Amino acid sequence: MKKAVFIETPYMTLGQMLKEESIISTGGQAKWYLRETTVMVNDEPDNRRGRKLYPGDTVAVPDVGLFFIRSKQGE
Template structure:
């Protein structure tokens, strides 16, 4: 599982681009709406799903990622 560092919360579709899993928003939308993405083990089909520190994102045939919040001063 690869840790992906983000600032606070991030939307699922943005996370897929941020993690360099996809290169466009259209690709994010396709994966999410075609049941290729799980968040914390549950299929997720809402692009606007807010991810927070500790969430696990699995993308079919692409890998698993953990959301890690960059917390300045922590």
């Protein structure tokens, strides 16, 4: 699955994205999930829940899909 994730702020964290996309149910699960799952940010593995995601970034979550970070500005 490929999906655009629109943000209204300059950035969002990886943990926030996982919660917003219902990959995890609570923000507290992000640390555990990222320890157990290899998430790729811009084609590099990243396990930091506080990783800042900016418009133009891509996040690949195994068995879930590919997410494209986009800005809502300009709509």
